[in-house]
Amino acid sequence: MATVDLKAVSKIYGSTVRAVDSVDLSIANGEFIVLVGPSGCGKSTTLRMIAGLEDLSGGTIAIGDRIVNDVPPKDRNIAMVFQNYALYPHLNVRQNLSFGLERRRTFKSRWRGIWDSAYRTQRHAEHIAITTRVDAAARTLGIEHLLNRPPRELSGGQRQRVAVGRALVRDPAVFLFDEPLSNLDALLRGEMRTELRILHRSLKATMVYVTHDQEEAMSLADRMVVMKDGVVQQIGSPAEIYERPFNRFVASFIGTPPMNMFDGHIGLGSDGEFKFRWGKSEFSLKNRWGAGELSSVAKSSVTVGIRPDRLVILPAAEKQDSSCMTGHIVTIERYGPLADIVAQVNGARVISRIATDTLGAMREGDSITLQFGMQFAHLFREDGSAITSPKH
Numbered sequence: 001m002a003t004v005d006l007k008a009v010s011k012i013y014g015s016t017v018r019a020v021d022s023v024d025l026s027i028a029n030g031e032f033i034v035l036v037g038p039s040g041c042g043k044s045t046t047l048r049m050i051a052g053l054e055d056l057s058g059g060t061i062a063i064g065d066r067i068v069n070d071v072p073p074k075d076r077n078i079a080m081v082f083q084n085y086a087l088y089p090h091l092n093v094r095q096n097l098s099f100g101l102e103r104r105r106t107f108k109s110r111w112r113g114i115w116d117s118a119y120r121t122q123r124h125a126e127h128i129a130i131t132t133r134v135d136a137a138a139r140t141l142g143i144e145h146l147l148n149r150p151p152r153e154l155s156g157g158q159r160q161r162v163a164v165g166r167a168l169v170r171d172p173a174v175f176l177f178d179e180p181l182s183n184l185d186a187l188l189r190g191e192m193r194t195e196l197r198i199l200h201r202s203l204k205a206t207m208v209y210v211t212h213d214q215e216e217a218m219s220l221a222d223r224m225v226v227m228k229d230g231v232v233q234q235i236g237s238p239a240e241i242y243e244r245p246f247n248r249f250v251a252s253f254i255g256t257p258p259m260n261m262f263d264g265h266i267g268l269g270s271d272g273e274f275k276f277r278w279g280k281s282e283f284s285l286k287n288r289w290g291a292g293e294l295s296s297v298a299k300s301s302v303t304v305g306i307r308p309d310r311l312v313i314l315p316a317a318e319k320q321d322s323s324c325m326t327g328h329i330v331t332i333e334r335y336g337p338l339a340d341i342v343a344q345v346n347g348a349r350v351i352s353r354i355a356t357d358t359l360g361a362m363r364e365g366d367s368i369t370l371q372f373g374m375q376f377a378h379l380f381r382e383d384g385s386a387i388t389s390p391k392h
């Protein structure tokens with residue numbers, strides 16, 4: 001097993017496309033790291049540079065203690081699983097699993113074995129070793145009963161398992177996955193996520209996993225690396241990134257439905273306290289941010305972000321105070337035990353996610369009251385960076 005260290009790693013295609021821009025990342029031994037971000041943000045390029053399939057335009061990559069910039073892929077002790085798992089159609093599952101190992105065999109020739117008994121013994125030992133490894137991988141992945149089948153007789157999920165098995169038999173120091181579950185249906189994707197987590201726990205291997213799907217990233221990662229336009233936006237555990245996003249992009253990208261964003265500004269209220277002004281209303285911020293942090297953005301534009309499960313929407317008849325605003329319900333979307341209320345308030349679309357059984361008599365078209373709970377709010381400067389607070 002091994003650590004992976006990226007220092008100022010960049011990739012420039014042609015003379016202009018900065019696919020990866022000075023990425024620094026230290027991956028611990030045995031860690032499950034997920035690179036996540038929208039399509040085109042440089043995830044695959046980063047992974048391919050770790051694999052050795054792309055040259056670096058700048059920086060260094062080390063696997064363990066060794067800088068591998070000039071080490072060919074086959075000597076990096078890594079194994080990669082791609083989205084298009086590309087099994088050999090004319091080989092059965094066992095042959096697909098053993099293919100890479102067979103190619104690396106030292107004692108290959110049958111003919112030499114006819115005259116040289118020592119060679120024959122070693123060739124046989126090597127054959128047994130490969131068979132044992134393939135059997136062990138097949139057992140781990142629950143595909144022993146498929147070993148004699150050709151890929152065309154496998155389901156998508158089974159093929160994906162074989163692709164993972166091909167990496168597994170090589171017993172690499174680092175596993176690299178590039179969107180390996182994207183071709184599976186939602187149910188199977190969920191199952192495979194669980195299996196990958198279990199596999200990671202039992203192997204204790206270093207894994208680097210790429211996905212554009214933030215839910216997949218949250219469910220798999222020890223730590224995730226959120227990227228945008230080739231630049232790392234934030235590195236942290238799923239909980240850290242969800243609870244303390246560094247900037248507006250990370251806040252919007254992580255979490256479903258996305259965080260509600262309210263563009264307003266900070267001003268001094270008649271009581272001498274800083275308020276968030278949105279439309280005709282103003283909301284106290286003093287229980288969340290200190291005067292020092294707020295004075296630094298006083299009078300400038302800011303954005304308040306509140307996750308849908310923290311935004312409270314009540315029937316309009318209920319008591320109102322200064323932290324309320326009125327609007328109406330556009331739609332109610334029910335997902336079994338949860339429901340999303342989409343409302344129009346002060347010209348903005350907002351989403352509140354609640355337990356379906358607390359919907360009560362609320363209907364589409366009803367007037368509602370939106371209650372700002374600033375204790376759960378995130379605050380972003382005009383440039384998108386988050387204003388963190390000791391009260392977070």
Ligand code: ADP
Pocket residue numbers: 013014017018019037038039040041042043044045046
């Ligand atoms: P992701 O995997 O996050 O979707 P990629 O790493 O594949 O993104 O691509 C990052 C950027 O680099 C994109 O703008 C993409 O168009 C560009 N890119 C990727 N590969 C090449 C290439 N071989 N030649 C030129 N541009 C490329």
Ligand code: MG
Pocket residue numbers: 043044045
């Ligand atoms: Mg990609």
